Amino acid sequence: MGIPGVIDWLRRDRPDPVVEVGPALLPVEIRRHPRATRMTLRLAPDGQAVRVTMPRWGRTDDALGFARSRADWIAAQLDQHRPHEALAPGATIWFRGLPVTVDWSPASRRNPALEGERLVCGGPADMLERRVQRWLERQALALMEADLAFYCDRAGLAPPALRLSRAQRRWGSCSSKGTVRINWRLVQAPDPVRRSVVAHEVAHLVHFDHSPRFHRLLNQLYDGDLAAADAWLKREGRTLYARFG
Numbered sequence: 001m002g003i004p005g006v007i008d009w010l011r012r013d014r015p016d017p018v019v020e021v022g023p024a025l026l027p028v029e030i031r032r033h034p035r036a037t038r039m040t041l042r043l044a045p046d047g048q049a050v051r052v053t054m055p056r057w058g059r060t061d062d063a064l065g066f067a068r069s070r071a072d073w074i075a076a077q078l079d080q081h082r083p084h085e086a087l088a089p090g091a092t093i094w095f096r097g098l099p100v101t102v103d104w105s106p107a108s109r110r111n112p113a114l115e116g117e118r119l120v121c122g123g124p125a126d127m128l129e130r131r132v133q134r135w136l137e138r139q140a141l142a143l144m145e146a147d148l149a150f151y152c153d154r155a156g157l158a159p160p161a162l163r164l165s166r167a168q169r170r171w172g173s174c175s176s177k178g179t180v181r182i183n184w185r186l187v188q189a190p191d192p193v194r195r196s197v198v199a200h201e202v203a204h205l206v207h208f209d210h211s212p213r214f215h216r217l218l219n220q221l222y223d224g225d226l227a228a229a230d231a232w233l234k235r236e237g238r239t240l241y242a243r244f245g
Contacts, residue, residue: 017030017063019064019068019071019074020071021071021075021078025234025235028050028052028063028067029044030051031053031054032058033054033055034056036055036056041073043077047077054066087128087129087243089103089128093188093243094188095119096194097189099117100118101118102119103120103121104121104122104125105120106123106125107122108123110122111135112132121135129243140184140187144162144164144182144186144187144198147198147199148160148180148198151202151222155203160179161179171183172198172201173201180198182197182198185240189240190232192224192228196229
């Protein structure tokens with residue numbers, strides 16, 4: 001028998017290790033150090049990976065389990081690491097997966113209005129970000145109410161109460177009383193991605209778990225490519241937090 005860590009290190013057919021942190025997947029970079037006596041964890045300087053340093057005889061599975069057990073700590077570090085991009089006139093925001101330019105002028109009307117690829121708005125410049133966020137939230141509520149009604153009709157259910165969420169870790173949730181909460185930031189994502197989250201929560205209205213019955217129902221309800229929607233959220237989800245604190 002060989003040394004477990006060496007054998008583990010030489011196996012090239014294993015998928016790259018990742019840790020799920022809220023809506024995103026982060027690569028886990030494992031470093032074996034000859035003087036390490038225990039595992040340590042830190043976030044890469046650019047926030048794009050998690051680094052585990054461990055004794056040279058350590059196993060990859062142990063390092064991965066160590067990182068996953070500290071997902072909440074990693075999420076807190078990401079929140080501190082992520083700079084908030086203040087919204088300024090001429091900035092680009094995302095709406096339903098498409099770029100929109102914020103066209104601000106003090107002479108324009110205060111309430112934002114979408115005109116092609118521009119979001120035209122006026123009023124005091126120091127309140128621009130808040131007005132744009134409120135506009136996005138209104139659009140999110142209207143779109144998600146329509147999504148909810150659509151998937152509830154497919155499931156043979158009456159649409160429950162819908163609330164917008166500002167959660168930092170979850171895209172959607174469903175309470176035992178039937179209230180559905182969807183993260184408003186999904187209005188920035190492509191329509192199929194947002195709709196996949198709503199369909200997910202509708203399936204939870206019937207099966208309050210992630211059992212095979214739940215997944216069968218979700219596949220029946222959702223009118224798109226679930227794998228592609230999930231992959232988009234894993235890959236791009238954190239970018240939806242770049243603006244609007």
